[in-house]
Amino acid sequence: MAANTRFAVAIHAMGMLAFGDELNVTSDDIAKSIRTNPVVVRRLLAQLTRWGLVAVKQGAGGGARLTRPPAQITLSDIYLALGEGPLFQVPLLSETHECAVGRSVGPVLTGILLRAEKGLLAELQAVTLSDVIGKVMRRMKKQGCARDAPGAARARKKNDD
Amino acid sequence: MAANTRFAVAIHAMGMLAFGDELNVTSDDIAKSIRTNPVVVRRLLAQLTRWGLVAVKQGAGGGARLTRPPAQITLSDIYLALGEGPLFQVPLLSETHECAVGRSVGPVLTGILLRAEKGLLAELQAVTLSDVIGKVMRRMKKQGCARDAPGAARARKKNDD
Numbered sequence: 125m126a127a128n129t130r131f132a133v134a135i136h137a138m139g140m141l142a143f144g145d146e147l148n149v150t151s152d153d154i155a156k157s158i159r160t161n162p163v164v165v166r167r168l169l170a171q172l173t174r175w176g177l178v179a180v181k182q183g184a185g186g187g188a189r190l191t192r193p194p195a196q197i198t199l200s201d202i203y204l205a206l207g208e209g210p211l212f213q214v215p216l217l218s219e220t221h222e223c224a225v226g227r228s229v230g231p232v233l234t235g236i237l238l239r240a241e242k243g244l245l246a247e248l249q250a251v252t253l254s255d256v257i258g259k260v261m262r263r264m265k266k267q268g269c270a271r272d273a274p275g276a277a278r279a280r281k282k283n284d285d
Numbered sequence: 286m287a288a289n290t291r292f293a294v295a296i297h298a299m300g301m302l303a304f305g306d307e308l309n310v311t312s313d314d315i316a317k318s319i320r321t322n323p324v325v326v327r328r329l330l331a332q333l334t335r336w337g338l339v340a341v342k343q344g345a346g347g348g349a350r351l352t353r354p355p356a357q358i359t360l361s362d363i364y365l366a367l368g369e370g371p372l373f374q375v376p377l378l379s380e381t382h383e384c385a386v387g388r389s390v391g392p393v394l395t396g397i398l399l400r401a402e403k404g405l406l407a408e409l410q411a412v413t414l415s416d417v418i419g420k421v422m423r424r425m426k427k428q429g430c431a432r433d434a435p436g437a438a439r440a441r442k443k444n445d446d
Binding site for chain 2: 132232236
């Protein structure tokens with residue numbers, strides 16, 4: 125199974141959109157920050173929009189914005205929005221499989237593996253986008269680069285005025 | 286992300302090997318039961334052997350066998366044996382990324398996503414191969430096909446002798 129990078133890219137993009145109004149974040153800004161193609165980002169934003177996590181306003185001053193505050197968006201919301209489907213798939217054995225074991229293994233494994241995936245979702249549900257942003261900010265502060273934080277430039281400008 | 290069928294196939298194969306001595310299960314039997322190619326099964330068994338969950342004896346009366354009782358093998362042992370690596374990958378942003386946010390997001394997201402994956406592993410660790418076999422047996426019994434259970438044919442033969 126190829127490791128999934130879309131999820132991390134989506135969290136990164138949503139994290140940037142949390143500062144959308146303040147910094148007027150565009151999909152090109154996001155693509156540059158993740159070092160990926162803007163088309164990839166626009167496709168991802170379209171997907172998040174269909175799921176209702178992001179709204180896109182057209183025209184000047186428009187762009188993609190979160191539809192609710194980052195404290196009300198969990199990582200499981202984002203995970204589910206990507207619509208990856210179940211992590212594990214159980215090869216479907218026909219109901220008429222000649223082997224009684226074969227017929228029974230499928231439904232049993234499907235149940236067990238879906239329950240395991242719920243363990244993953246429970247962890248993701250415990251973390252909000254706001255938690256992620258907070259951790260990133262604290263890490264930046266520790267490394268002495270708080271001056272580069274989103275909004276910091278504007279805040280400095282305001283103080284200078 | 287493509288759903289992973291290897292995991293379900295590996296659990297199915299290990300479940301059959303739990304009856305290996307009794308029924309002299311071969312990789313061809315497993316492949317037939319899962320309706321897949323024997324080469325796929327042999328590759329999978331080689332992987333499980335490298336991880337020490339399965340041992341292959343050569344020669345007559347040989348074949349693949351579990352190295353410990355199914356009650357001592359958890360689904361997380363099997364999952365880890367498949368060596369799929371992390372579920373989610375965080376695009377690595379260079380340490381010298383011009384954006385301080387970009388530099389901090391990577392390590393923060395990696396930590397959060399690894400923790401989420403641990404939620405999945407915890408669920409898998411709570412289920413043994415023996416639990417899976419028990420569930421399959423109970424389901425077969427409910428459907429009135431217990432006579433087809435592994436070992437049932439031999440048991441009937443013994444009673445007939």
